[in-house]
Structure formats: C-alpha cells, structure tokens
Amino acid sequence: MDSPYRRELEVALRVVEQAARLSQAVLPDTDKGAIEKDDNLGPVTIGDFAIQALLTTSLHAAFPEDVFVGEEDASALRADAVLCDRVWTTLCRTVDTSSSPDCILPASPAEMCEAIDRCKNAPGPGRVWVFDPIDGTKTFLRREMYAINVALLVDGQQTVSVVACPLLCPDEGGNDKTFLTNDSLDPTGRGSLLFAVKGHGAYVRPLFEGKGLGIATDAAPRRLLPAVASQLLRPVTCFHLQESALDDVHRSIAQRLNIAFPGNDLLGWVPRWALLATGHANMTVWVYRRRDRHAKIWDHAGAMLLFAETGGVVTDVDGRPIDLLAGRSLTRNFGFVAAPTAESHALVLQAVREVLRAQDRLDLLGAN
Structure with missing residues (x-):
C-alpha cells in the first residue's frame, strides 16, 4: 500500500505478526497467569502483559517521539516477581527478532515493566499509538475468539489500523456457520491479519501458513469490499x-x-x-x-x-x-x-x- 504512512504500517504489521505468534503460544496453556484487575475491567494474562511490552518497545524504537496509550499497567508485575518472570520468559521464548528486525525486546524485566507503563497516557494532539494487547481476554482464557488491536491516531483521527484475529478465517465465506460466535474458530489455523490506512482502503490476509506453521509473510492481501446494502x-x-x-x-x-x-x-x-x-x-x-x-x-x-x-x-x-x-x-x-x-x-x-x-x-x- 502506497501512502504517507507506509513505514508506520510496515512496522506495525511486522510487530503484530509476532504479537499474534506470542498469543498463539500462550493460548493452549491451562494456566495463563490470569489475575483480576483492580478496576473491575476483567482479567489480564501473561499474554496481555507480554504483547503490550512488545508493541510498545518495538514501536517506540521506530518512532521515539510518539505517544503511547494501552490498556495494561505493570503494577501487578512489580508486586509479583513470579508473574513478572513468567511474562519475561514468554517474551524471550516466543518472539523471533531474527526474522523480524522491527521487533525489539526490552533488555530486562525492569525495562519490560517500564515499557508497559509507557502506555498510561491519555490521547491528545499529535501522533498517538493505541494498543489493546488482547481484546476478549475472557474468551482468550477459553481458547476462543480474541484480537490484537494497534492504531495510530494523528490529531485524534484514525490513520493506521492493524488488527490480528488469530482464530478468524481470512477467506470470504470461510466459515460454515450462518453467524459467527466466540467458539467459531478458523478450521485452517491461518487466522486473519487486517489493516487499513485512512483513505487507502482496508485489507485482510492470512496470519499463518496453517495450523502449527509459521507466519504467512508472503500471503497476498485481499481488499475488503464496500459493505452490503x-x-x-x-x-x-x-x-x-x-x-x-x-x-x-x-x-x-x-x-x-x-x-x-x-x-x-x-x-x-x-x-x-x-x-x-x-x-x-x-x-x-x-x-x-x-x-x-x-x-x-x-x-x-x-x-x-x-x-x-x-x-x-x-x-x-x-x-x-x-x-x-x-x-x-x-x-x-x-x-x-x-x-x-x-x-x-x-x-x-x-x-x-x-x-x-x-x-x-x-x-x-x-x-x-
């Protein structure tokens, strides 16, 4: 996609691919380290923490002047060394920085917590990245539909969007149900990577090559057509x-x-x-x-x-x-x-x- 935000889109795509890979590594675990947040906003898992750290560290390295807003904070990790170590180990074990140079890991657990807390801001004028590391944490805990959301706002306007839905089939008519529910999982194991730049259309392509296979880096995107009448x-x-x-x-x-x-x-x-x-x-x-x-x-x-x-x-x-x-x-x-x-x-x-x-x-x- 040729746009003034080509670099932002490319970096976000590479980082979200690795975030999706991380989430899929955590998904089968019975114990995802879930704890309830103090603000009654539901649970948070080691996947949420690790993905927010990855997104923030990587995009901050690429765009150091930008502001970051994210759902999670690191207070629970600072209070629980065992949980912090699980998040740190998950990051180091699952993210492949060698194949994706745009993906940057924190240098230590302390830097990981600092990266997560860099997202405590409120949105304002200028360039602001907004993250939801796992949307649908309750369903993620049940190994059902969830998503990873990354947005770049410029002066409050949605400008770049990258969304990973690792359990959503990327094909037109790719699910045999009339209506999709939380347990409508992609039988091919490819998942969906969706992206858009304001004024340049929205697209979808497979996330993975298939069940248990690597990231589908060469998959051709399909432009999403205008909505039905x-x-x-x-x-x-x-x-x-x-x-x-x-x-x-x-x-x-x-x-x-x-x-x-x-x-x-x-x-x-x-x-x-x-x-x-x-x-x-x-x-x-x-x-x-x-x-x-x-x-x-x-x-x-x-x-x-x-x-x-x-x-x-x-x-x-x-x-x-x-x-x-x-x-x-x-x-x-x-x-x-x-x-x-x-x-x-x-x-x-x-x-x-x-x-x-x-x-x-x-x-x-x-x-x-």
Missing part, C-alpha cells in the same frame, strides 16, 4: 452481557428492523469491528445501561477504521461522531450505532431512538 442488514452484538448493555433494547431494535437477533455474537469489540469490515456483519448497536457508562479507546480506535474504509458509518447513540480525543474513556460519546451506508445508518439510528422512547428510557436519550 441497507436492506441486507446482518448484525453483530454481544448477548447476555447484562452488566454493560441492555439486551431487551437490542432485541427490540432488531425486531423493529426485522433482522436476526443476536446474529453474530462475540464478546470482544475488536473482533466485532473485524466482522463488520469483512462483511460477516454490517451493522451493530450498543446501548449501555446508564449514560455514565463509556467505552475504552483501545477497544475501538483503529478497529473502527477497518469498517469505515469499506464505507461503513459509525456514530454514537446520539448520532455524534466518535471523539477519540476525549481520553482513555470515550466520555463524549454514549454507545455505538454502525451501519454500511449513510441511508441504512439513519434507519438504524431512528430505530434505536424509537425503541428507547417506547420503553420509556428517556434517560438514555441525548439532547438530539
């Missing part, structure tokens, strides 16, 4: 996540639009954006239970660009564009509405707001 809406959501969103609202919206529910049903947001980009799905709605619930930037930045580069339209429930300068939490937006075209987006957004009024949830409607 509005009369063929195919949803992706996450059903039965009651602590976060409103299943009854989502079901009623689907009924009003006369579409399947839940349809594609995945826990991680990054895999959901990947399904939207690849055409397995082409619309999603997410209404939180309260107006003070907000998304995290690493679950969406970059991954949304994949869908946008196929022509998809993304706003919040109020119809506002997603503001990626709001902070680590997207506090200027409430929920998500995504659809393949401006026309279909307007229909879906109207259905969302009609259902909220019908269910007397005016507390969830903004001023628009």
Whole structure:
C-alpha cells in the first residue's frame, strides 16, 4: 500500500505478526497467569502483559517521539516477581527478532515493566499509538475468539489500523456457520491479519501458513469490499452481557428492523469491528445501561477504521461522531450505532431512538 504512512504500517504489521505468534503460544496453556484487575475491567494474562511490552518497545524504537496509550499497567508485575518472570520468559521464548528486525525486546524485566507503563497516557494532539494487547481476554482464557488491536491516531483521527484475529478465517465465506460466535474458530489455523490506512482502503490476509506453521509473510492481501446494502442488514452484538448493555433494547431494535437477533455474537469489540469490515456483519448497536457508562479507546480506535474504509458509518447513540480525543474513556460519546451506508445508518439510528422512547428510557436519550 502506497501512502504517507507506509513505514508506520510496515512496522506495525511486522510487530503484530509476532504479537499474534506470542498469543498463539500462550493460548493452549491451562494456566495463563490470569489475575483480576483492580478496576473491575476483567482479567489480564501473561499474554496481555507480554504483547503490550512488545508493541510498545518495538514501536517506540521506530518512532521515539510518539505517544503511547494501552490498556495494561505493570503494577501487578512489580508486586509479583513470579508473574513478572513468567511474562519475561514468554517474551524471550516466543518472539523471533531474527526474522523480524522491527521487533525489539526490552533488555530486562525492569525495562519490560517500564515499557508497559509507557502506555498510561491519555490521547491528545499529535501522533498517538493505541494498543489493546488482547481484546476478549475472557474468551482468550477459553481458547476462543480474541484480537490484537494497534492504531495510530494523528490529531485524534484514525490513520493506521492493524488488527490480528488469530482464530478468524481470512477467506470470504470461510466459515460454515450462518453467524459467527466466540467458539467459531478458523478450521485452517491461518487466522486473519487486517489493516487499513485512512483513505487507502482496508485489507485482510492470512496470519499463518496453517495450523502449527509459521507466519504467512508472503500471503497476498485481499481488499475488503464496500459493505452490503441497507436492506441486507446482518448484525453483530454481544448477548447476555447484562452488566454493560441492555439486551431487551437490542432485541427490540432488531425486531423493529426485522433482522436476526443476536446474529453474530462475540464478546470482544475488536473482533466485532473485524466482522463488520469483512462483511460477516454490517451493522451493530450498543446501548449501555446508564449514560455514565463509556467505552475504552483501545477497544475501538483503529478497529473502527477497518469498517469505515469499506464505507461503513459509525456514530454514537446520539448520532455524534466518535471523539477519540476525549481520553482513555470515550466520555463524549454514549454507545455505538454502525451501519454500511449513510441511508441504512439513519434507519438504524431512528430505530434505536424509537425503541428507547417506547420503553420509556428517556434517560438514555441525548439532547438530539
């Protein structure tokens, strides 16, 4: 892909390939070193820590003036020497720097922790890399669908996106299920590497040569086609996540639009954006239970660009564009509405707001 961000894309691709290789090495382990985070945001594993350290160290070496934002911090590693050693050993054992010179490892466990903590920033103007080392950690623990998300923001605009979905088939129609779920795993073992640069389209290619084989470095990418027209809406959501969103609202919206529910049903947001980009799905709605619930930037930045580069339209429930300068939490937006075209987006957004009024949830409607 010829763009002003060719170097950034090339480096990110090489590093994410190795991050995916690392995740696949950890995936079969029964004990992934999982601990619960203090902020009630779910578990974190040795894979999350190791991948964030790899991403930060490598991209900082290539672009030392850039800012980094990531989900994890190293406080648990500093407090637990055994866990820290497991993360360090995983990094050293699984990352092949000889075949990928853009991949740089920390020089010591202490530097590894420093690299992880380099991501405590909030996004702001200028060049900012955003990482979700493993999106869908709960499903990763079950050896089910997960993703690795890397985004470059420039002045708050999604500019480069690289997403690895190691368990998602890269082929068109490559899964025999009508709708994909967390346990819909690529039978070929190749996985998907998706990438986009703003204004230059979105692409997918295999991650690996096959089950148990190496990285598919020579695989030709396939450009992702524009999303399907509005009369063929195919949803992706996450059903039965009651602590976060409103299943009854989502079901009623689907009924009003006369579409399947839940349809594609995945826990991680990054895999959901990947399904939207690849055409397995082409619309999603997410209404939180309260107006003070907000998304995290690493679950969406970059991954949304994949869908946008196929022509998809993304706003919040109020119809506002997603503001990626709001902070680590997207506090200027409430929920998500995504659809393949401006026309279909307007229909879906109207259905969302009609259902909220019908269910007397005016507390969830903004001023628009």
